[in-house]
Amino acid sequence: MAKRQITPPPLHGPTAKEKKYDRQLRLWAASGQEALEDAHVLLLNSGPGVVGVEILKNLILPGVGSFTIVDENEVVEEDLGINFFLTDNSLGHPRASETCKYLMELNPDVNGHPVQQTIEKFLSEPNALDEYSLILFVAPPSRCRENLNKVSQYCIGKSLPLFYIHSLGLYSHFSVQLPSAFPIIDTHPDPASTQDLRLLQPWPELTAFAESKTQNLDSLSDHDHGHIPYLVLLLHFIEEWKESHNGNPPSDYKEKKGFKSLIESKARTNNPEGGEENFDEAAAAVLKSLNKPSLPGGLREIFEELAVRNKPNEDTANFWLIAQAIKDFYSKHHSLPLPGALPDMKAQSNDYIQLQNIYKAKARRDIDEVTALIRASEKNTLPQTHSPIDVKEIEAFCKGAAHVKLIKGQPLLTSIDDAAATPSRLASLYQTLKDDEESLLPISIAFLAYDSMLQDNTAQATSKDLDSLQHHTQRIIAKLSAAASTTNNDNPQTTILSRLQPILEELLRADGAELHNISALTGGMVAQEVIK
DSSP, X not given: OOOOOOOOOOOOOOOHHXXXXXXXXXXXXXXXXXHHHHOEEEEEOOTTOHHHXXXXXXXXXXXXXXXXXXXOOBOOHXXXXXXXXXXXXXTTXXXXXXXXXXXXXXXXXXXXXXXXXXXXXXXXXXXXXXXXXXXXXXXOOTTHHXXXXXXXXXXXXXXXXXXXXXXXXXXXXXXXXXXXXXXXXXXXXXXXXXXXXXXXXXXXXXXXXXXXXXXXXXXXXXXXXXXXXXXXXXXXXXHHHHHTTTTOOOOSHHHHHHHHHHHHHHSOOSXXXXXXXXXXXXXXXXXXXXXXXXXXXXXXXXXXXXXXXXXXXXXXXXXXXXXXXXXXXXHHHSSOOOOOOOOOOSOOHHHHHHHHXXXXXXXXXXXXXXXXXXXXXXXXXXXXXXXXXXXXXXXXXXXXXXXXEEEOXXXXXXXXXXXXXXXXXXXXXXXXXXXXXXXXXXXXXXXXXXXXXXXXXXXXXXXGGHHHHHHHHHHHHHHHHHHTTOOTTOHHXXXXXXXXXXXXXXXXXHTTOBOHHHHHHHHHHHHHHHHO
């Protein structure tokens, strides 16, 4: 009796969540989506408040986890013409709760929390900012600089990103304050640049495989000869080269050109194709693949930062614990953990799979060694209550170690009289203003002058304050010029002021009002930077 055939299980398609976020998952993968969903964004809103709401809109649609709006205002007639997340029924109601209600309709997976308070009162509460992973500060509220500086100092201490946004009339600007040491693991490098074949530092299993495939190379059939993986050919001919070059592989450009010619001369041409694709691949890979391992600049910066950081404690970010283990690994082996990925190549399926397994096994051993270093560090320096770092996080760092970057953030420049206004920073700004006519920096300087004027005046600025705004602008330009060691009679100052004049006039003409299209565009740009 024949065996009853079993119906195979149905294939499972993408989940509802994968369908919903399909396009963005292709951009930043599941890890990026998880980070977005874990985020809790705080919006400290003021003024017309449109730009802050537009930023949130562009974060809610891709699925940010939670958001909180702090806004003291109630909805008035003017809001209805520029804020698309309010209706006639919103009049007289708290603007925070009304915008929050309509924003959450965009994505039921997102949680929103309205707070109707002044920013000053909200910040006065104990631990008011503790639950947030990123803060958006919209200008200009009353006592703007005092509140902004308070938030800025908190974010510096907690290593949180802070965005300062201002939209008036036809102009807007935003500034980003990142932690003093802001590391990025997933830098999305070009896939071709992530290949690390270690041809000049082969390990025993790789060497043994290459030798087994190139024994009696000249006597192989045309089929077998034309399907030897190109990196195996490279390993074979490197050994042949060493025999006539005092045991040294090809190093400089001239030697690599000679090595390339050697490989090309070994290809069989008396076949129907007139050549061999695998030998062409080997020759093409010589210049990019025969390089000794070196420490990338981004990782060198991180290693230098490790040397001046305090001893790890329970508040130390996982990144720095992993980075220390990678540094110890590099000190021992003079190379980074192997990523383990292989490029496509002409080869028989079985050979390619074997080669792939050899690289994956080596990458796995390297990850295990780094993990062991981290576990030892956790045991020796951290309290027992500290949760072990997830192996997936360690693995991601090991695979992308060569492309990790360290961005060194600066405090927000809210006034040229602040400590953040260092001479070198001011001089750099002046140089840009003077030399780069295409720069958008004049917009930022104009807003800096506008904020400075508002701090001196209790009333909202109007077109009658042009003299006052020009005075504040001239003072800023003069201080920038002094930091750049130029004289007050320096001609470029006049040119800079003339470029600023139409911006100043527009800021005053706007009379504190936002244009929806400008705020919507700004909201999209800021949201993009937030997601990064």
